[in-house]
Amino acid sequence: MDSTKISSPRHILVANGKGGCGKTTVATNLAAAYASTGQQVALWDYDPQASTQYWAEIRHAREEACAPIEALASFKGPRLRETLSFSRRASEGCDVIVIDAPSLSTASAQFENLVRMSDVIVVPVMASSIDIRASKRFITDLLTHRIYRARPRPIGVVGNRIATYSANYEKLEQFLACSGIATISQFRDTPVYSEAADQGIGVIEMSDNRAARREYRAWHTLTSWIDEQTPRQSTNTQARPRAAGRKVQHGAEQIDQTHKNNA
Numbered sequence: 211m212d213s214t215k216i217s218s219p220r221h222i223l224v225a226n227g228k229g230g231c232g233k234t235t236v237a238t239n240l241a242a243a244y245a246s247t248g249q250q251v252a253l254w255d256y257d258p259q260a261s262t263q264y265w266a267e268i269r270h271a272r273e274e275a276c277a278p279i280e281a282l283a284s285f286k287g288p289r290l291r292e293t294l295s296f297s298r299r300a301s302e303g304c305d306v307i308v309i310d311a312p313s314l315s316t317a318s319a320q321f322e323n324l325v326r327m328s329d330v331i332v333v334p335v336m337a338s339s340i341d342i343r344a345s346k347r348f349i350t351d352l353l354t355h356r357i358y359r360a361r362p363r364p365i366g367v368v369g370n371r372i373a374t375y376s377a378n379y380e381k382l383e384q385f386l387a388c389s390g391i392a393t394i395s396q397f398r399d400t401p402v403y404s405e406a407a408d409q410g411i412g413v414i415e416m417s418d419n420r421a422a423r424r425e426y427r428a429w430h431t432l433t434s435w436i437d438e439q440t441p442r443q444s445t446n447t448q449a450r451p452r453a454a455g456r457k458v459q460h461g462a463e464q465i466d467q468t469h470k471n472n473a
């Protein structure tokens with residue numbers, strides 16, 4: 211059997227300074243999309259609102275089998291200066307780590323740490339003028355941030371809750387074209403996303419739902435783009451046997467253990 215060993219996981223940061231643009235939705239659906247291919251996926255929740263954790267808890271409690279995702283409440287984690295070394299230890303054995311960021315200022319120390327640990331950054335943007343304005347500022351701040359400039363990594367915008375192309379969205383695309391950033395995918399505005407969230411799954415796992423199936427292509431486009439942008443880590447597409455019932459882990463517990471091990 212041909213399987214390639216992966217040395218380090220791909221860290222995917224889902225971020226935008228704007229609240230409500232779909233960061234958690236994109237993070238949970240990305241995690242589910244990768245897990246459904248048999249990859250070992252971890253989902254790190256840096257948002258004290260803990261929506262991703264809640265989603266993972268529902269997922270873990272489901273009676274129907276679904277691909278395991280290891281969830282970590284990173285907002286309960288170590289002090290900022292310890293975050294990077296902690297994240298390296300916590301990522302052992304994973305193929306993909308999806309990081310759900312809170313709506314942070316680009317000037318914050320936490321934002322710096324999240325950018326530093328990322329290999330690729332996905333920015334969900336909704337097509338209202340307020341969202342586009344905030345997202346433009348966020349992307350400009352990100353592109354000029356010293357941490358980003360020290361090691362530029364791919365940034366991909368995904369349009370979220372897109373009904374149809376609007377004049378606003380065209381303006382955003384013009385700005386992105388000037389910055390050299392592409393719009394990778396667009397997700398429709400459909401209740402199937404909240405239905406998936408309520409069930410602890412991703413739309414990619416709702417094969418009996420027509421509205422969900424209409425979204426498949428957009429998710430495959432996004433994961434393919436991420437794979438292309440992170441070639442060193444994107445080697446194993448072969449399905450692995452799934453571990454039975456991996457638990458939602460809470461950062462503080464794991465960190466305590468990690469510190470004990472290192473003491």
Ligand SMILES: Nc1ncnc2c1ncn2[C@@H]1O[C@H](COP(=O)(O)OP(=O)(O)O)[C@@H](O)[C@H]1O
Pocket residue numbers: 228229230231232233234235236261370371372397398399400401402403404407
């Ligand atoms: N494509 C979509 N279609 C319909 N509802 C969506 C979509 N994306 C997100 N939502 C809903 O919008 C709300 C905010 O999304 P969320 O992912 O929590 O944003 P953020 O994490 O950026 O604050 C949630 O209720 C979510 O279910």
Ligand SMILES: [Mg+2]
Pocket residue numbers: 233234235257261311312
């Ligand atoms: Mg969120």
